[in-house]
Amino acid sequence: MTWLGRESRTRPGGALQAFAFLGALAVLPVVMGRHWQVNLLVFTLMYAGLASAWNLVGGYAGYAALGHGAFFGIGAYAMAIGTTHLGVGTGYRPFLLVLPIAVGTALAVVPIARLLLRTRAATFAVLSITVMFMVQTFAYNIRSLTHGSQGIAVPVPPFPFTTFERPFYYAMAILLALTVAVCWAVRSSQLGLALNAVRDDEDRARGLGVQTELVKLIAFSLSAGLTAAFGAVWAYYISYVFPGFAIDPLLSLGAILMAFLGGRHTLWGPVVGAALIVPAQQYFAYRYGASHLYLIAYAALFLIVIYLLPDGILPSTTQRLNRLRTRSRARTTPDLLPMEALNPRGESE
């Protein structure tokens, strides 16, 4: 398809992109080594990962999931409870919990996901967010486990002060690389095709023999598991979880905003979106965090993105590049157009 869009296995560009990305991830904290810089990078990678994970459901399958904050919170609480109640210890050992938490969440969400995925469009969006409210209620009210609104303090790891953020940075980097790899694998497999079909016309896809229920479920479960993994690392990094903070509606909305800005249903869009928005977000939080201007700035940013760049940066850029290329090549073959072109946002029947 396009250089930033759907990759094919045979393209050497894919491997090149992967190397460049991993290289950048490895050297970034060395180049930008100050505390506030690495802290910013930790959050940027986290959101890039959250937005990519959301994209599996919200982008590829076209299901507007609004409640991923629930899975993030589950991951965060699992980490907090694991390190305090279970006595996993401190230092690097809590990181060992991340994988089991991800897998556990991915499996645990299956029953509720099956229920949610029986609905579509607006109803799905509504139900997905109610799941988040449900998890939040648990966090507030099962006090023996969560200490209710008091929250849980996670033991602060004994990392050296000068490089305190590094381990968290690399944990986030590994998770992000894993998430992008999962997205890539999904896109270049049958599963990706099936999800595309679901997004375009689910009834027709089912009619053509796509196992729509199964593919949606796999996408959702992967997405939830990856989201929980980020939540787990976050909890250890922040070393404090509290219901309103760990299960935050703004978190899902932020991830969605980044995916939209970069380009929904592209591989790199969410990463690009996060790289652009997280610094702004952190700046707002730093400047206005205590006051409520933060919420206003956030909403304004969201509206600006949706109205000025409804297709996202990457698809708009690729479209423009394609137009440049095809102009010199005289005639367009429809195969060269990005998906968005075939899916006009004009009127529908």
Added chain:
Amino acid sequence: MDASLELRGIVAGYGQGDILRGLDLDVPAGQITCLIGPNGAGKSTVLRVISGLLEPRAGHVRLAGEDVTGWSPQRMLERGVAHVPQERSLFPSMSVWDNMLMGAYIIDDRAAVVRRATEIADRWPIVARRRNDLAGSLSGGEQKTVEIARAMMLDPPVICFDEPSVGLEPRARKNIFGILAELSSDGRTILLVEQNARSGLAIAHTGAVLDAGIARLVAPASELLESPEVGRLYLGAP
């Protein structure tokens, strides 16, 4: 009244591509013009451009010589152009009677609207018979008939019909073609899009073949019916 339609150089489409690419078409007053062409040729798009559902990107639509390009459906209705679309267009959870009243939505005089609906009900037995039933409970053929009756609420001199016979069983289909012929004999201008090209051309005066976004061929309907080439390409085996 000279209620002819003229389309000149119409370019229109959805999203990025153009579906109509410089279409010229004349719909003479008081006649049935039948538009045929393969699936996806853009026949419905032509009707949407005429009735104002879709604004053309270039070109002009003229009604009795007046430029009406880009007018809203409401204005077109006020000028006497009705469009009965291909999809089912009754309001399924409203009664047949409320559907009839909706047919004269642009008229504010409630008493006149009710009078007109009563007149229609006298002439269209199905409307009188199913008056209080929900429109969604009618059969496909009944629904199409009520749709046409509803379009008659404003007594429009120009009507565009988009595949009125599609999906109907043979008797209902014959009934629909009978109705169209009758409407035409009142002197109305009719633009008919038909998949059953033979039946459509049989009642039409003029035929036009739409292909690749332009009118490939315009000729008296009888000629099109007899032309072996048109028969082979567009009408299927006789």
Added chain:
Amino acid sequence: MHLIVQATIGGILIGGVYALLASGQAMIFGVTRTVNFAQAIFAILSAYLSYTLFSDFGVDPFLSVLVLVPTMFAFGSAIYIVFLRRLTRSGAELALLVLYAMAIGIQGTLDYFYKTNTRVISPGYTNHSWTVGGYQISEVRLFAFLLAVVVLGSLHAIRQHTKLGRALRATAQNPTAAQLLGVNVERVSAIAMGLGVATAGAAGAVFGMVVPFNGNSQYDLLSKLLSISVLGGMASMPGTIVAAVILGVVESVVAAKISPDWSAFSFLVVLFAVLTVRPQGLFGRRLRGAL
């Protein structure tokens, strides 16, 4: 038993207010196919306005409804015209996100002006109640319920017996056909949005007397509202009203018998229990694409 009956009475009365709020939501969804994620914050906004009218100008909250309903109507229509109109029907998800973002922005604005401490509107009669057959009936809740009945009745009359009502129903059932019959679908949608937000205005003004609120309460209210919508079938007004009253009662009984902490949660439990059996909600019809 006494406790349960008492809780049921309270639940029905508060259920009326929920029904008011949720019917507006259903009307907006029916006509524009957009879930109004800002409906809860509109109610809170109205509660704050009513609070100001009461505490600074001494206007009784039930009287302030007369001002707040038209104000919120204008506000809702304006939001449709400025923000939602250009997101066509195919962008319904986008519209939902826009409204969600807007809800957060409005919360920020309210927090800025009113700070975040919880408030409650308490005119002199808030603690009055009548005793009927041994059961307490709170005066405020009863009036709130009656207000809901009046507003819902007017809405019903508009929908069923006026030309605008026919246009609203027609647009909800088949927008293209409505347009072809000369309905200005954009205008009707703006009016639907206005009416829907106006119900939030009426509900919010009295809600602020029954429940202490701040900007953040929007999430609690939103989760209830969304549960009611799905249960009631998203676009069905009667379904929504029944679901609202059922959930009002369940919530109230749970609060009395178990703990108020779990009352909002009870909405979600009922919702998911019903959905396992009927994915289209209690009253929804299976709409292609809408469900």
